[in-house]
Amino acid sequence: MEASNGHEIPKVASIKTLADSASFTVELRRACEEWGFFQVTNHGVPKSLMQSMIDTCQRFFDLPEEGKKEFQTRNLLDPIKCGTSFNVDIEKVHLWRDYLKVITHPEFNSLYKPAGYSEVSLEFSKRTREVATEILKGISESLGLEADYIAKAMNWDRGLQILAANYYPACPEPDKAIGLPPHTDHGLVTLLIQNEMGGLEVKHKDQWVLVNAAPGAFVVNIGDQMQILTNDKYKSIWHRAVVNNKATRISIAVPHGPSLDTPALPIPELLEREGQAPKYIGMTYEKFMELQASPAGLKKPCLDHLRVKHN
Ligand SMILES: O=C(O)CCC(=O)C(=O)O
Numbered sequence: 255m256e257a258s259n260g261h262e263i264p265k266v267a268s269i270k271t272l273a274d275s276a277s278f279t280v281e282l283r284r285a286c287e288e289w290g291f292f293q294v295t296n297h298g299v300p301k302s303l304m305q306s307m308i309d310t311c312q313r314f315f316d317l318p319e320e321g322k323k324e325f326q327t328r329n330l331l332d333p334i335k336c337g338t339s340f341n342v343d344i345e346k347v348h349l350w351r352d353y354l355k356v357i358t359h360p361e362f363n364s365l366y367k368p369a370g371y372s373e374v375s376l377e378f379s380k381r382t383r384e385v386a387t388e389i390l391k392g393i394s395e396s397l398g399l400e401a402d403y404i405a406k407a408m409n410w411d412r413g414l415q416i417l418a419a420n421y422y423p424a425c426p427e428p429d430k431a432i433g434l435p436p437h438t439d440h441g442l443v444t445l446l447i448q449n450e451m452g453g454l455e456v457k458h459k460d461q462w463v464l465v466n467a468a469p470g471a472f473v474v475n476i477g478d479q480m481q482i483l484t485n486d487k488y489k490s491i492w493h494r495a496v497v498n499n500k501a502t503r504i505s506i507a508v509p510h511g512p513s514l515d516t517p518a519l520p521i522p523e524l525l526e527r528e529g530q531a532p533k534y535i536g537m538t539y540e541k542f543m544e545l546q547a548s549p550a551g552l553k554k555p556c557l558d559h560l561r562v563k564h565n
């Protein structure tokens with residue numbers, strides 16, 4: 255795997271002062287246009303809650319295999335799933351990662367073990383969703399739309415939120431493995447936290463760049479549904495996770511999307527203003543997620559399946 259240098263992705267601070275901060279919108283617009291990845295600080299979610307969430311996920315992954323078996327299902331939208339992507343038989347580069355995915359909105363789901371998981375994940379997913387809602391408002395405004403435009407159009411009140419924990423143990427030969435292969439996220443915005451080990455890399459100007467996030471910040475990225483809504487103005491950025499030979503890395507990605515029955519389409523007001531034709535056809539979020547997980551979605555990027563062909 256080629257080397258990459260640590261890099262500061264843009265910092266968009268003071269989300270709490272959103273209402274009185276025009277600079278928030280300006281910073282957000284720049285971050286979305288230039289990077290598609292940024293970190294949000296001063297978001298009001300206590301560092302201790304973030305740490306508890308990471309600790310409780312660590313305790314889940316530490317459970318004996320037997321204790322995790324009941325959550326090992328294969329269906330895409332099962333409320334709780336865990337598994338490992340390590341399949342030596344078919345993979346040329348090994349995936350060095352276990353995961354736990356729990357749907358936390360519109361219905362909150364939880365695990366009864368390890369002890370404390372339920373309480374911590376309820377508070378964490380609620381607080382993280384509040385930050386995501388503020389970011390969505392800021393993004394709407396950065397596009398010159400009413401603050402609640404995207405939330406309304408995407409039925410955000412019934413929108414999907416998934417708590418996706420990734421567990422990457424130290425790997426004796428990190429060059430021969432990958433934590434998570436390059437992908438884009440399917441939703442509107444993903445918020446991510448991690449323990450002290452870095453490993454998230456984003457594709458920026460054709461280079462893999464290692465993300466250095468400030469302690470306590472949320473790393474935020476634009477997802478595919480947002481790229482569709484903005485007709486490619488805000489792009490869903492390719493990213494991957496690399497592993498290391500020093501210590502376990504845990505990341506918790508929290509993708510937020512529309513409601514499952516909502517199709518995203520380029521926003522008419524933006525098309526009109528920019529004099530553009532829509533670049534995408536509509537597809538419900540549920541169908542989009544199914545496509546991404548299907549062989550067709552693996553063969554070529556999901557957004558390419560929805561792209562309008564102009565002759
Ligand atoms: O572990 C990471 O930093 C990346 C996780 C990620 O991209 C995902 O879960 O979608």
Ligand SMILES: [Fe+2]
Binds near residue numbers: 438439493507
């Ligand atoms: Fe991702």
